[in-house]
Amino acid sequence: MEVAQGIHRLTQGVSNFYLIEDGGKVLLVDAGAPRDWDLLVGAVSSLGRALDDLEAVLLTHAHSDHTGFAERARTSANARVWVHQADAEVARGSKPGKNDGRAPTYLLRAEFYRTLFTLMRRGAMKIVPVQEVSTFAEGDTLDVPGRPRAVHAPGHTPGSAALLIEERRVLLSGDVLVTWNPLTGRVGPQIMPSGLNRDTPQALGSLDALSDVPADVVLPGHGEPWTGGTAEAVRQAKVAGPS
Numbered sequence: 001m002e003v004a005q006g007i008h009r010l011t012q013g014v015s016n017f018y019l020i021e022d023g024g025k026v027l028l029v030d031a032g033a034p035r036d037w038d039l040l041v042g043a044v045s046s047l048g049r050a051l052d053d054l055e056a057v058l059l060t061h062a063h064s065d066h067t068g069f070a071e072r073a074r075t076s077a078n079a080r081v082w083v084h085q086a087d088a089e090v091a092r093g094s095k096p097g098k099n100d101g102r103a104p105t106y107l108l109r110a111e112f113y114r115t116l117f118t119l120m121r122r123g124a125m126k127i128v129p130v131q132e133v134s135t136f137a138e139g140d141t142l143d144v145p146g147r148p149r150a151v152h153a154p155g156h157t158p159g160s161a162a163l164l165i166e167e168r169r170v171l172l173s174g175d176v177l178v179t180w181n182p183l184t185g186r187v188g189p190q191i192m193p194s195g196l197n198r199d200t201p202q203a204l205g206s207l208d209a210l211s212d213v214p215a216d217v218v219l220p221g222h223g224e225p226w227t228g229g230t231a232e233a234v235r236q237a238k239v240a241g242p243s
């Protein structure tokens with residue numbers, strides 16, 4: 001499904017990942033869950049492209065429902081995999097630090113089980129280590145299709161980043177700002193639930209890094225596209241607060 005000029009959204013129902021076309025080449029922002037490879041292959045061929053056209057995979061952060069099949073893309077499509085330097089070790093397979101919320105808070109929510117079940121079926125309970133990872137830092141413009149610029153916004157993970165495609169006025173916000181809560185089911189701009197964040201107060205504070213970003217469309221890691229601009233999305237996410 002095309003959600004912005006030359007940008008296609010793929011999803012297995014919980015997390016989104018995006019295919020970005022630029023001059024015959026393709027960039028993937030996030031790589032779904034490990035067993036979402038079939039979604040990629042279907043999308044690439046429906047666009048009349050080959051896997052060889054996939055030049056790079058940019059990860060918004062190192063969680064298993066976003067790093068997904070990145071290693072497979074690296075080895076079988078020869079795509080370079082990128083992540084912010086603060087999440088690189090976890091993407092390579094190191095154990096992440098502890099999150100600051102507790103899962104029992106969500107046990108009474110149907111959405112919690114739906115998300116858990118989908119991610120289990122899709123193999124996303126654990127990161128498939130990416131053997132070779134290139135890293136970026138705050139403010140870097142990457143020489144990959146779409147020429148995205150990294151906006152570092154830590155909290156959900158230490159290396160969480162949003163990616164701006166300035167000429168299309170699109171911000172791929174990863175899990176820095178989402179529009180659907182995978183544990184409570186709440187819809188609308190918000191940060192991720194505490195149970196999935198390394199540092200929730202930091203995640204709320206990091207929203208400020210997005211407010212001046214020149215984008216009309218926000219494409220999140222979870223939930224539907226937002227078309228009301230970054231400043232309004234940030235405002236609503238702050239009002240929503242932690243969950």
Ligand SMILES: [Zn+2]
Nearest residue numbers: 061063156175
């Ligand atoms: Zn995440």
